[in-house]
Amino acid sequence: MNKAESIVLNDNSSIKNRWKFLRNEFRPKGKMFTWFNVISVPVILVGLVIIVIRFWKGIGSVTNLTQEVPWGLWIGFDVVTGVAFAGGAYVITFMVYILNLKKYHSIVRVTVLNGFLAYVFYAGALLLDLGRPWNVINPIIGNGFGTSSVLFLVAWHFLLYMIAQLIEFSPAIAEWLGASRARKILSGMTLGAVIFGITLSTLHQSGLGALYLMAKEKIHPLWYSEFIPILFFVSSIFAGLSMVIFEGSISRKVFSDQISAKNHKAHSVIVHNLSKICAMAMFAYFFLQILVFVHGKRWNYLGTPMGNWYLVEMLGFVFLPMVIYFVSYRNKNITWIKVASVITMLGIIINRLNVTVIGFRWDAATHYIPSWMEIVVTLTVLFTEIWIFRWVINRMPVLRESPAWVGENH
């Protein structure tokens, strides 16, 4: 295919050749002045400066966090929302490896890569928010196993799930490096990693909601219930799938040279089928929300500003995209499915922020509004992730077919 691959194919290549290959691969490829680069590079540079200030002068010097609102945008958006969007990886691996729905196979790698990078970067963003990040390994090495803490569970799960996702993705790395024996061993571990990964995801997707169970009086009653964990879990299904649809439609344009004609065609079918799953998951979620609402006798909140905001979220960003998904599934309208995926993703952002930031201490005299520096750092994390994503896509067989030596049965 290209020069890199021809070197890989020479399996008995000397160390010198390998080294040459790697050096070649680490060189930038593609155009320098794309609109994404022009926007992201300055943002990332400013973000890095802010991060330096944060470690030099303390978290308070760059954030608007207060003693009453100790978790802001970096937790509420980067971690809680980001992980929901990364849920696509466990849903797609469930469909491909557990339900054996082979038609989704062509999007497994890119989804797992997306999920893996999301976790790496959101865990990274978490380090920025930790006041004493040098102690981050304490719950791992046992300088206090805080086993009664939901955060302890979430921390361990992040770590273990990152490993599981790395194993799931590792055959692509082996193919890139031309390591056929390693590839064989690593693909043999896929099913185990998938089963482990889905179990972990079930628990920490809901666990992120369970974090807020103890903040009972601090979260607006319309968003607080003992069912937060279940709501978070169910919504992570369609959050992840909407991300898969959205990311897929962008990747297909940006990396069109990577995708074979066969997969190009298959993609519409995949998106079409995913829309049905999204619609069903959203129906379940909407129904659960109604149950929670009625069960909690929350009618009298509806007249308030927060009540209206709740209705906007439920009707505009859950019910509406659910209907669009359903109708465009019936009409096989891919464009509207993409529209629905964007509305759904906005709805997830709104929902997670309502629990973690907007509804948190909604009754306080002064509200937390993130500083511009918090927003720039969030964008820095996001853009850096996209840079790495692009780097990997351009080098490893993620969207494109595996190299010929892998054979048909992969």
Place this chain on the structure above:
Amino acid sequence: MSINRRNFFKVLGVTGATLAVEKKVQGSTNSNEDVEFYGILYDSTRCVGCQTCEFSCAEANNLPEPEDYPEIGVIRKTNESRRTVVNAFDTSKGEVYVKRQCMHCNSPACASACLTQAMHKTNEGPVIWRGDKCMGCRYCMVSCPFDVPKFEYQSPNPKITKCDMCFSRQQEEKVPACVENCPAEALMFGTRRELLQEAHKRIAENPDLYVNHIYGENEAGGTSFLYLSPVPFEELGFNTSLQQDSYPALSKGFLYSVPSIFVLWPIMLLGIHKATKNNSPKNDEDE
């Protein structure tokens, strides 16, 4: 293909390993029912608002001395440089002073939230913070129903600060600095049981003076800091709608479900995998 031995053990191994990690999760919060917690009883009918407790607290903890004073209509808050404050309230029975600080819950939300056990309910009663364990995640602040833990936002090496009931002084058999120095005997140190007896006695002997409610007896599952008041506690800025159960109980249900999911999910997933694998691939393509 049926489940062969190797695969079976592989999956069993994975499940077993996770159980080993997760097993401890279900360990509930401190339930030291055979331990007598020490605590402090604060009687707001005796407090004269002199701030001696504030000054002695600052001295004991090497913090700056307070520069403002209790004033009606002003709610002074604890922060990273002061761990206790006295506020004045205009109530139905005239001006009443209230000292605020950490409540030292029997089953503290902060300690159960802490993933490194940096926040720790000691067997003696005080809830203490241990800097060598803390990673500064501030989940204790999110969880505390009294908003007690404070964070040094302006420091590159921030600490979580709060009243620790002078734990180090207690280790030296001394009572907390605020109790020792209170000139009005508004503060009393002792075991929680003794303090509750004393509080009930005072209410019984002087039913006109006190409202029949000991704040902290049941709030948030019971606290080591107990309050007596001449007026209903709402008038003194207390949150009286706090639940009577302990706060860690709120996430107990979730944590208890973890081990069962860790046992059931892998088995179920493997079962579905095996069941769908035998399907003719054609069915799948045609769908």
